[in-house]
Amino acid sequence: MRPKDRNLIIVAVVACLIIGVMAPFIASNNPDGLEKTAQQISSKEESGVINSPFTDYQITLLGDNPFSGIIAMIIGILIVLGLGYVIALILKKRKTKENSE
Amino acid sequence: MHIPDGFIPLQQCAIYFIILIPALILSLRWARNNLDEKMVPLMAVLAAGIFAIMSINIPIPWGTSGHMVGGALVALIFCAPEAAIIIFTLVLLVQGLFFGDGGLTTLGANVLNMGIIGGVVGLYSFKIFRKPIGKVPAIFLASWLSIFLAAEAVAVELWLAGTFPLQAGLILMGLYHSIIGILEGILTVVVILALEKTRPDLLSWNQKRISNAEDDERK
DSSP, X not given: OOHHHHHHHHHHHHHHHHHHHHHHHHSOOSXXXXXXXXXXXXXXXXXXXXXXXXXXXXXXXXXXXXXXXXXXXXXXXXXXXXHHHHHHHHHSOOSOXXXXX | OOOOTTSSOXXXXXXXXXXXXXXXXXXXXXXXXXXXXXXXXXXXXXXXXXXXXXXXXXXXXXXXXXXXXXXXXXXXXXXXHHHHHHHXXXXXXXXXXXXXXXXXXXXXXXXXIIIIIHHHHHHHHHHHHHHHHOHHHHHHHHHHXXXXXXXHHHHHHHHHTTSSOHHHHHHHHHHHHHHHHHHHHHHHHHHHXXXXXXXXXXXXXXXXXXXXXXHHHHO
C-alpha cells in the first residue's frame, strides 16, 4: 500500500473512531424522522425478523451505557471497514497494470 | 430513515429486492470497468464513514432526530451512483444484521432510497446545478436534494405499503429531512473540499478525461 493511501486510511479511521466515541454522548434518544412520522400517523409497529447482537448500537452483554455504545460503534466501524476493503478488492478493475505514479 | 421490518408487506419487499438485483449487477459491472486499485482504500474508508454518520441521530426540532446519509457524497467522489449502491448495500446489510437498524426484509427498499435515489439525485442534480450556481453551492444543493427526495420516496413507499397516509407522510418526512439535509449539505461540501485539498487524485471528476476515454473504449 502506498504511504499516502495508508495516511488516508489512518486519518479516516481516526475520524470514524472519534465519531464512534462521541456517538453515545451526542446521539439523540428522540425518535428519528421516520419513527416520529410513524408515531404521528401510523399504527404499525416495527418488528425485527432477527435478534441483532448489537441492537440500538449497544452490546447486550455490557448493558445500556456509553461504554457499551462506544464498543459497539468501534466493532461496527471495523467490520464495515474490513468488509469494504475486501469487497472493493474483489470488485476492482482487472486490467493491465498501469503505473500512475 | 431506515425502514424497519414490519413497515412494508413482504410481497412489496420482494419488489424492492427485484429492483435491487439489476442495480447491483450494473454496479458490479461499473466496478469491474472503473474501480481503480488506488480507489480501494477510499471505498473502504467511505463505507466505514457512512456507517459512522448513519449511526448517529442528531437532534433536530419537534422532538425528533435524524442522521446524515452520504449517498450524494459517495456518488460525487466517484462520479458514479454505482459506488453508492455498492457501499450502501454493504453498510445497510451490516446495520440490519448486527445493529437492528433498518430491517432485513426492507433492505431492498432502504438501498433504493439511500443508495440508488440518494446517489442518482446527488450526482445528477450536481451536474445540472454546477454551471448556473457554481461548484460549492451545487454540491450543497445536490446533497440536500438527495436526502430530501430519498425521504419523500420513503413516504411514497410507506403509503403504498398502507403504513402512512400519503399527504401527511410526504409533509412530515419532507419537513424533518429538509432540516437534516442542511447538515448533509455541509458534511458533503466539507469532505469534498478536504479531499480536493489533500488528495485531488481521488476525486473522479479530476480524472474525467481518463474515464471518458475508457468509456469510449467500452462502447
